[in-house]
Amino acid sequence: MGFYPKAIERLVTELGKLPGIGEKTAQRLAFHLIDAPAEEIEGLSNALLNVKDKIRLCPECFSITDGDRCDVCADPNRNRRVICVVQSTKDIFAIEKTREYNGLYHVLHGVISPLEGIGPQDIKAKELLLRIGENDIEEVIMATNPTPEGEATAMYLGNLISPLGVKVTRLAKGIPIGADVEYIDEITLIKAFEGRNTI
Template sequence: MGYYPKALERLVLELGKLPGIGEKTAQRLAFHIINLSEEEISSLTEALTTAKTKIILCEKCFSITDKDICDICGNPNRDQQTICVVQNSRDIFAVEKTREYNGLYHVLHGAISPLEGIGPQDIKARELLLRIGENDIQEVIMATNATVEGEATAMYLGNLIKPLGVKVTRLAKGIPIGADLEYTDEITLIKAFEGRNTI
């Protein structure tokens, strides 16, 4: 990229480090940014700095928040006996969009992956067990990703939680709405057959 001025080249390089941003998108964003007014640049810079300095982890569920206790954990109208375990905070926002779940959450901040050197001590597994032990939790819903790591994490945590007398469930898996069988992979089809319902 030696044809760009060094400042623009650096901006493209930094933007390209963001997830899902390829070189072309980074270039488009960089050109857009340099064409912003001083006021718009100042507002963008302030938003980035504020987000980085103000966003913390909730003391209870470990989701991102700007308070000690997030709005979900602090809401007494939510089901205080059910915890949905997710891998990251983005998963919470996806579940909340459905408006079907009214319990609490616990964010692991990852999944067990021996190949990457990530063990139970590297995620918020211990904190989950403490939370279950200190509260009247009746059900823990494992909503980790449907990957090898997500499945291993769900099984590992389930084996630790079941002896505590708490019901452990897993989100159903199967063929997504609108999908064609011919394009569905074998694992998804197997899970769909295993989780079939009576109609």
């Protein structure tokens, strides 16, 4: 940049580190913050510091929480015999919006990706196996993303869990609601045929 005062340059640089924020958006945000009242800036600053200070991982499922346990693990009405395995906490929020699932979760914090040097030891796989062994779990639902890494992770974990006598299932894949078949890619169509149901 070079033509902004150093304080603004630093603010634009820091804002630009956020996901989805390009240089132009970072500049707009910086100038918005410059014009904002001091109490608004203080509120934002306090919220950022507070979230960094208070948010931690739930010791049971490894989702995020600001309490001793996350709301799902602390809820006595949840089905404690089913665990849905997800890649990140964001996946939990997406599933919870459906109001269809009433079991527990386990957040892996990633997927196995040999090309990136990420193995089973780098995700919460061992913790999942311990959790299954210590509890009366009947079903584990693999809800990793349908990417090669997500599929490989689901397959790897499924192969470790099945011998424990626990049912392992995978979220269905196929044609999204409202889509036209002619525009669906081949792999999605193949998965849709494999996962077809009786009507």
